[in-house]
Amino acid sequence: MIFDIQDVGTRFYTYLSTLHYVMEACAENHVELMILDRPNPNGFYVDGPMLDTAYRSFVALDELPIVHGLTIAEYAQMINGQGWLKNHVQCKLKIIKMSGYDHSLPYTLPINPSPNLNTAQSILLYPSLCLFEGTTFSLGRGTMFPFQVLGHPLLKDKFSFSFTPVSIAGMSEDPPQKGKVCYGLDLRNYDVNQFRISKKIDILWLIKLYRDFPDKEHFFNTYFSKLAGTDLLRKQIEAGKNEAEIRKSWEPALSRYKEMRKKYLLYN
Numbered sequence: 001m002i003f004d005i006q007d008v009g010t011r012f013y014t015y016l017s018t019l020h021y022v023m024e025a026c027a028e029n030h031v032e033l034m035i036l037d038r039p040n041p042n043g044f045y046v047d048g049p050m051l052d053t054a055y056r057s058f059v060a061l062d063e064l065p066i067v068h069g070l071t072i073a074e075y076a077q078m079i080n081g082q083g084w085l086k087n088h089v090q091c092k093l094k095i096i097k098m099s100g101y102d103h104s105l106p107y108t109l110p111i112n113p114s115p116n117l118n119t120a121q122s123i124l125l126y127p128s129l130c131l132f133e134g135t136t137f138s139l140g141r142g143t144m145f146p147f148q149v150l151g152h153p154l155l156k157d158k159f160s161f162s163f164t165p166v167s168i169a170g171m172s173e174d175p176p177q178k179g180k181v182c183y184g185l186d187l188r189n190y191d192v193n194q195f196r197i198s199k200k201i202d203i204l205w206l207i208k209l210y211r212d213f214p215d216k217e218h219f220f221n222t223y224f225s226k227l228a229g230t231d232l233l234r235k236q237i238e239a240g241k242n243e244a245e246i247r248k249s250w251e252p253a254l255s256r257y258k259e260m261r262k263k264y265l266l267y268n
Contacts, residue, residue, distance in 0.1 A: 001026050003035045006113045007072050009042030010127045011051065012059040012227050015113075016068075016075060020061050023079055023091035034094040037073035037266070039107040041123050045069060045199035046261065048127070050253040051229035060229040065254055067127045067201060069103065069261060077264040095266070102268040106196075115171045122147040124192040128202040131233075134224025137209070138182045142166050142175030150205065151184030152177065158212050159183040184209070203243055210237050 003022055007015045026033045048066025062084050070078065073095045080090050108120045117123050122145070129147050132139050140149040142165025149163055156162075162183045165175040185205065195201075213219050216238070225231040236246050 001031050001033045006038050008113055008123050009040040011064045011066050011068055012130055014058055017058050017061040024085045027085055027089040027091040032092045032094055035073045035076055036096045037071050037098050039101055040071050041107050042067055042127055043069055043103045044196055046258055047201050049230050049233055049250050055225050055229050057226045059226055065257055074264050074266050097266055116146040124195055125187055131227050134221055134227045135219055138165050138177040141172040142178055145188055148188045149186055151182030153180045153182055154214055155183040161186045207237055
């Protein structure tokens with residue numbers, strides 16, 4: 001079996017879960033899995049809350065933070081090493097490593113990994129913005145710039161920037177807030193180099209837009225805790241916790257993960 005799929009470096013991007021189940025099937029059937037490794041465009045940092053296994057799903061299958069800092073092959077080694085496959089079976093791996101790659105290397109994907117991640121800008125914003133899929137907000141699905149804008153019809157009095165999601169065949173047939181004018185943030189020119197400097201996802205957008213939103217009871221939906229991998233983040237935002245308080249709660253689990261990750265790295 002050959003695995004050659006371009007990941008983008010986040011727990012909720014489901015190519016990771018696909019790899020997990022492919023490894024499980026290969027192990028059960030005594031089939032070797034060859035992995036053609038690829039760069040991780042968000043591989044230069046590790047951040048976010050760790051998965052609470054009570055919220056395990058296809059968008060949060062293994063005990064990772066939101067930004068995992070691994071290539072596909074490194075993640076496969078972690079799955080084996082941590083015994084994450086069913087019944088702790090091991091998958092026989094043959095890894096084809098990349099030449100000249102390291103985790104700090106800026107990398108622009110030559111082919112879009114999916115229709116709604118269609119620019120380098122969207123791929124670098126994705127770890128911070130995808131949590132909004134667990135809210136009533138539009139993230140630009142139904143436009144030609146998904147994961148580069150945030151908006152909602154109820155924010156007309158707060159923001160001047162606007163966009164209107166529509167049905168786009170092959171991208172977003174029935175996007176959130178379809179046909180409604182949404183007001184909010186235009187991040188198409190946001191300096192994504194900030195992520196490389198801070199090595200952190202941006203949770204301030206989530207905190208600030210929750211504070212600005214007039215219908216707080218309907219801000220979050222049930223999908224949010226699956227994406228976050230925990231119900232604590234939603235509760236913290238609803239309680240008015242600031243960024244420092246929220247980040248403090250990610251420890252010591254996040255630091256333990258970073259230390260464990262070192263065992264499986266194939267590149268500097």
